[in-house]
Amino acid sequence: MGAELVTEIPTMAAVYARAVKTLTRKPKNPVLPEVTLIYQGARADQAKLAAYRQAVSAPANGKLPSLYVHSLAFPLAMSLMLRGDFPLPLLGMIHLGNQVSVTEPLGQEEVFDVEVNAENLVPHAKGACCDLVVKIVVAGETRLTLRSTFLAKGVRLGGETPAKAHEPFVPPQRTAAWKLDGGTGRRWAAVAGDYNPIHLSALSAKALGMPGAIAHGIYLAARALAAIEPASGNYEWEIEFHTPVVLPAVVDLAFAPSATGFAVQGWNPRRGKPHFELRLTREV
Template identity: 70%
Template sequence: MSALIVSEIPSMASVYTKAVKTLGRKPKNPQLPQTVLVYQGAKADPAKLTEFRKAVNAPMNTVLPSLYVHSLAFPLAMSLMLRNDFPLPLLGMIHLSNQVRVNQPLGEEEAFDIEVHSENLTAHAKGATCDLVIRIVVEGQDRMLLRSTFLAKGVKLPESQPVATEHPEFVAPVRTAQWKLDSGTGRRWAKVAGDYNPIHLSALSAKALGMPSAIAHGIYLAARALGGIEPSSGDYSWNIEFKTPVVLPATVDLAFERNSTGYVVNAWHARKGKPHFELELATTSH
């Protein structure tokens, strides 16, 4: 892969303004670009960090929540998808999962470098998936690796068959929390995180992209679930699998279950009993 140093991180609003041009992408033999975008010397914005913490009930401590770092860096990853050599349409991509490894949390005042690339273009029953990978580096040391997996519906990979996956029947555990999310949840989070994807903003804009109505941001759901359980020291990892969208407005039931290494968090539709996501957090040092 070749590295390309960039001088600024674009806003998500500017990324989505340009994303319309990617709608016509229908590659016959898609290949992901071999490019790494690098931004050096990133730092937290104190005001934005405070907004983030308040929005998801994260503690007011001296380290950065992993998903605040993700929100700061993700526009750079999205800008990779705007490039002419990226084969998939940005608008309408479905967020399937995140996998995050934190070797040591970042301090509020630390400067860090951001490196982003794409990999793992894979056939899926509904299209093709790929990973956007964000690497956070401080003075040559890897501090975080944040991986997001997205589905591009309808994209076919030649000579590639999707791997069949079986999902066990969901049985709701004992509820330990409940969230009431109103129809403005997506718009408020967009102001905090800068993610103005139309599928989250209103019923009208979401339906134009094939959704039943506006859906909650996956990152908001993950950040809120992590708000009270993410460690402030040591090394740890977490992953989340999104199963069905949270269509706004919504009532979400949750179960936070502690185990020997961390937590398992399940969230599901309060009335229908269908799962929304499962998050697992594990610490490797205490």
Template identity: 40%
Template structure:
């Protein structure tokens, strides 16, 4: 498929995008658009500082590996609320996230982002598609991300692809942290992700959750901040599956394997409740 790109001077206001998302409640088609969005985006120093503090990243002169996701959030939301995108944003479940840090994220003030969707396929609980986000500087591709999302209401012909589980490595506790009842609101204030399931118990109950749950990308960011001593500055991929949501408030424990070139992680709660499982590896 030939990708058609729409270049933007800036992203739309989040308020209007959320209003557009609230108005779309039904599936409108069974094919993904071949149109992607591209836009130059600036690093906002105050936002970066707030993000580092929120997710416990030290200021080492480089962007946190999850920060380009935050920079691109409005562009992603603009694509997912476009009339051409057939799935309603409300109700999509973030199942998987993979980030590639191709070159060091230092000395960056401006990046060119591109976002598109692909790979619509059957899933045992509905159907999934991948949102692909890339960031480039003057030298080329610097960072990329793939987020897999589940739409429970969409049924496709064919069988869901079988997952491949890697051989488990020995893990030991690396750290633990407490997810406060207001972490969803604090993350939303910095990152712009005001999904109601993260904001309060009352708003989460409207979508079937007994209490608010933590943002999956906050959990991944916290894990990456704790793993900085395990990971190289660049040339690696770290992928996670989001399992059981982190209900707020609660304590979580991060286990990891003690290797730098490749390894595995597991974020769990008490009682062997698994929230997030993943692995990192060096890029070929």
């Protein structure tokens, strides 16, 4: 896999301004580009970090929340999807989940390199999935690996399409609830820079096949992690999204601690359908 040094990380607004051109992509035999984009010398924007912490009630503990790092670095991964050799349309892709591994959280003043690539293009019951992988490197050591899985609906790959699994969901005992108004997506876009139209208004979301404006998956994960993410040591977390949170919404939650971490579930209390499941495990 080749490597390309880049001189800046673009803004998400700049990425989405160009993303409309990818809507015409209709790949027959898609192949992901074998390239890693590298940006050297990144660091936190202290004002944006403060806005992130305020938006999700994250503690000011001198460490960078893993999803703040994600919001800083992910536009570089999205820019990979704008390349002419990336086969899938960027707009309308659905965020299915994240897997994050942290060997030691970054200090909020640390300088780091960002490396991104795309991999794991596989069939899905509704289309095709791929992973965008962000690695955060300090002095040659990978400190964070952030993997995001996306679905391109309607794209077909060769081979067998996996069957869609249906497991019954029984809501657990509620321990918290979030009330999210219709402006939640726009406010988070201002914090994280993610101006994907599916999050901004019912009109723009419906134009891309959504039932209405939906909450950012990263916002839901960041808010769930705010009170439970460790400030030191080795840990991992993953989140799987099941059904979108259509705004405005009430989300019921269950935070279940264990000897090694937490399990967090979020669901629609009116329909009884799961929105997400997050699992955090720390080294003990």
